[in-house]
Amino acid sequence: MVNPLFDRLFGIHAGKATPFLHLLNGEVITHQDFLGMAAQIANVLAQTGLKPGDRVAAQVEKSPEALALYAACAQAGLIFLPLNTAYTADELTYFIENSGASVVICDARSEVTLAPIASGLGAGIETLNANGSGTLMDQAAAMPLSYATVDRDGDDLAAFLYTSGTTGRSKGAMLTQNNLLSNAETLAQEWRFTSDDVLLHALPIFHTHGLFVATNVTLAAGGSLIFMPKFDLDAVLQHMPQATSLMGVPTFYTRLLSDDRFTRELTQHMRLFVSGSAPLLAETHVQFEERTGHRILERYGMTETNMNTSNPFEGDRRAGTVGFPLPSVELKITDPASGETLSQGDVGQIEVRGPNVFKGYWQMPEKTAAELREDGFFITGDLGKIDGDGYVHIVGRNKDLIISGGYNIYPKEIELMLDDQPGVLESAVIGVPHPDFGETVLGVVIAEPGQSPDLDAMMEAVRQALARFKHPRQLILLDELPRNTMGKVQKNILRDQYKDMFAS
Ligand code: MLC
């Protein structure tokens, strides 16, 4: 009777009255309390008729109950499908339909909009609000504090995370129990996590970084989380003296450095700062060390692969690099055209293989085949090189992607919308440097001959359809797009032209 993910991350803490979640109101939820909550939710889900392998779509605010829902899915053998709280009804409809979710769990405020969508797609609906209220926990309250853990194999699916694609259609990355577990255990060891660790948790829990890295690593080590609803600079500064570690996107670190209260003294009790999800500027790394004496540990990962590389815990954490492949992860640099492995030092596409690499995209065998080779290597779409000391450098992307504050935005999705608007001939969406978010979105629009598209109306159409973080900060009307002799739009020229648009 086994369920590797549940047993080794959650079940091992059964009966422990040790703290797991420190909430900002002073309340502490112990490992045992948390397991009880998860079991109650698992009972509710099972009673509503869900069977192992069914998908549970959740668009809920960050709360202990939302995290317990993840544990409940693991215990009941359900596939957890967390969704960004910024997604609009249009975006959600696609995810619910594509995944074939059996139940949608949402904030009560979204229920009016989502209930008809869910029922139209044959899914049930439950509510879970930021304060833990709602129909899910109302039912859970009457349930037993234990649940007979469902047997699962390490190769069984544990979660779907949707990632956008270069064609504008999101793909459900299928992650197995072993993908998540192997990575959590490796990272806990590599980063020397123990039960004494207290991690400042300010990331969202609907993405790999906040859910599978920050949470799973802490669980694997039996440590605890200072569980914050979101990254709030004042709260992070206030609680840092009680913490030992922080995981964040580069925006966390630039925001901390922008505040004079962030001092060496404030970080005295900290042993580790980890950065990832987007490139950390070497200058941020240097400034951080000057201010605090700590060297940020940068690592590299993605939704489909969890974490691939990490700078060393002991040893030189090199600015501008993402360190070495993790134990049991193979990484090679290949020629994008031929797929041949390149010589050391040459720039090419980064490919990875290991127990961390996902199973493929849900019901998209062609897209899976295009990115996941038969021999198990996954083509990341990132461009990089390995230097003489073995450090991996990410030097660019072979995919048209913008990363804003750690969120991925695929230009194609926005371009398709803009192209559909009245009077628009074509458009190009690019990422330009932004002091807070690293990159931000800029839309360039070309009018049909004799037309003058209404840019405000276009922005309104985008607002209705797409999550806030994907909205272009500005739309610009141009006469034509720069193209090469093959007729391909030269986005690099546009990026260069507008690179200082949002510079501080
Ligand atoms: C919020 N906004 C953003 C944004 N986050 N816009 C662009 N990019 C973002 N990342 C919007 C808000 O809705 C708001 O809209 C306005 O921008 C300003 O908001 P803010 O208050 O300044 O932002 P804040 O809420 O503080 O959020 C910023 C942030 C957050 C950086 C703290 O985005 C965040 O937590 N990012 C982490 C993302 C993450 O977990 N990525 C990991 C993916 S996994 P308005 O309407 O007020 O103008 C992965 C794999 C790996 O990549 O390797 O880890």
Ligand code: AMP
């Ligand atoms: P996501 O699809 O949200 O998981 O984002 C994954 C992408 O984030 C990767 O393919 C990289 O392009 C980028 N990324 C993650 N970590 C880093 C890092 N440390 N440096 C540069 N880019 C990163």
